[in-house]
Amino acid sequence: MGKKMFILIVILMSISLIGIIAVQVYWINNALASKQEQFKNDVQKSLGSVSQRIADKEEASLEKDIENIIRDKGVADNAQIKNYLFQQIDTTTKQKFTFGATILEENFKLPTDFLDNDTIIWKRISGKKDFFSSSYIKGVDNYFTDTDESRFSVSQRMAAVEKSQFKEVFKDFLSIKPIHQRISNRELKKTIADELKKRDIDLDFKYGVYTNDGLATKLKSGYYTINTENGYAYPFIYGTDGELDYKLYVTFPTKNEHILAGISGILLLSLLFIFIIIIAFSSSLYQLIRQKKISEIKTDFINNMTHEFKTPIATINLALDSIRNPKILGDDEKVLRYIQMIRDENKRMHAQVENVLRISRLEKNQIEISKETVDVHDIIDDAISHVNLLIKDRKGNINTHFEAITSEISGNEFHLTNVVVNMLENALKYSLGSPKIDVYTESTNKFFLFKIKDEGIGMSKVVQKQVFDKFYREQKGNIHDVKGHGLGLAYVKEIVDKHHGTVFVESEKGKGSIFTVKLPLI
Structure with a gap:
């Protein structure tokens, strides 16, 4: 997939996701606004009924008092x-x-x-x-x-x-009588609660009666203050001249929870769909990026493998051509030297292939790692002996600092030796000039730790996050100045994981790296 096509697909998918989420949010807002408007209408109707009931009751009481006076007089x-x-x-x-x-x-x-x-x-x-x-x-x-x-x-x-x-x-x-002498707080609160319940509003509320000029009266619940944003007002009592004397204000502390509860079903369903869409989009995008990355890694791996095989194949062909020469064919010493050269190059190619197959078998759990009690200090010494000739060839040195009190773990000697060898070879590859490598060991109550420190070229933070990935190699264009397929450290991580341990790296560009392996003690 071309870079432009990949970017186009990502943009189209992003636009679709944003559009779907926007539509869902729009419908949620509409449902919420409709529920709020319905709640407001129900409250206004309830307050209207409260005002009418209070007025009717006062009128009836007045009629009764007048009739009693007339009857008595x-x-x-x-x-x-x-x-x-x-x-x-x-x-x-x-x-x-x-x-x-x-x-x-x-x-x-x-x-x-x-x-x-x-x-x-x-x-x-x-x-x-x-x-x-x-x-x-x-x-x-x-x-x-x-x-x-x-x-x-x-x-x-x-x-x-x-x-x-x-x-x-x-x-x-x-x-001219104060409003709290015409109706009690208890009666007003009960009347408001009754009218709200008739419209299925069973919420805690606070109320207050204010004059038309905005002055508070004693007819209120607690320390009530007017809340113009979340409160509801309704004309309460009119004077004999037809002018409004008082207003009734009511607020609901749990109004939002009540409204949300009314649309909780559709809200949760919409949020679920939005979450599924986001997960699906993220997964698809991740898979696209991963496949693109794998494609690039495979292409780079093929190039590296071709480059790694090119030299031994050329050497083998050259040796075969030399052996076929009549002058060399009669010289047994030269023939044996060329045959040894062919064997070494063949062994080298076999090792390259074996590394690839080993990683594949590890991922498929086709390699059984038998464990026994081993001494890690002995394994490190053995691994150093494997790379000692390469170190001397580049006029470098390896210094050991064994400070671990306990060095026995349950592990596989063969694979752990390969782990240390791969790490030492990695330090050797990325060291300029004469390599200087230090190996440190230490132990805690539960773990054995060994560190391999080099003074090589180091690596950036981005590279550190991917250095243990299979086939990963730091991009340097088409320059193959460092041999390898990006499998050594991937193999290290797989083996350490099989031993229930951890491996991590600390590095700074231009100042070298420190690889640390932590393995559980017996």
Whole structure:
């Protein structure tokens, strides 16, 4: 896959993912907004019912009080004149309310010439306040006539006038009383709770009644303050002049949880789908990048393998051509030397192939690693002897610093020896000039540690994260100045993992590297 095509696919997949997530978020926001609007409407309806119930109850109480007063004092007689004296004392505010009035009912019969057999009666009631009313009367069903067939007696008409007069006065009296004396906190709270439950809102709430000017009253729950963002307001009580006197405010501390609970099903389902989409996208992107990386690694491996095989094959061909020469064919010493050269190069190629096959078998668990008690100090000494000639050939040296008190572990001697050899060869490969390698050992209560330190070219942080990956080699373009296939350290990690140990590297570019292996003690 070309680089441009890979980038295009990643961009298209990213746009699709963002679009799908955006649509899901849009629908979630819509559902949330709809639920909030529904909640607001339910609360407003509940508060409207609360206001109406309080007003109706106050009206009924007022009617009852007036009827009791009229019943106790009696009604006006046929003379249609009555003196009233009514007094009420408010024990809370120490206020005394007195109503006194002389009510006079006067009827005026006015003839009309535009209606047949009809009469207009004007009624005037004089007292503390003047009220004027007129009635349109027709036929025998007249209201408020002075004939024997009238449906209401004078006493009944007088009672209606008195009731109306008292009602106006009582309303004036109520309007000057503090709101908390007209309704209790307990009654208001219960009424609000009842109306909310009718609309399936069973939440804790806080309330407060404020004047139209924004002043707080004693009618509230605790230390309530107006919350214009999360609260709900509704007109509560109107005055006798029709102007709004009070407003009722209600807030719900757990409103958001209640709203979210209402759409929790669709919300969780949407989040689940978004999570699945993100996981699928991430997995696909990871696989694309991984496959691209594997493709590059395989291409690099083939190039390296070709380069590694090219030299021994050329050497073998050269040796064979030399042996076929009649002059050399008669020289047994030269023939044996060329045969030894062919054997060494063949052995070298075999080792290269064996390294590849060994890693493959390890990954497939086709190699059984038998374990026994081994001394790691002995294994390190044996591994050093394997690479000693290479070290001397480059005029380098290996120094050992064995400080471990206990060096016996349960492991496979053959594979552990290869681990140390590979690590020493790696230090040798990446050292410039005469290599200087130090081997340190130490032990703890549970682990044996050995470190191989070199003063080579070192590696960057990026390379350190991938140095144990199979086939990985630091990219240097098409330059093959260091031999290998990137399998040595991958083999080291596989064997150490099989021994339940860990291996890691510390390095700095241009200052060398330290490879550390930690293995469990017996």
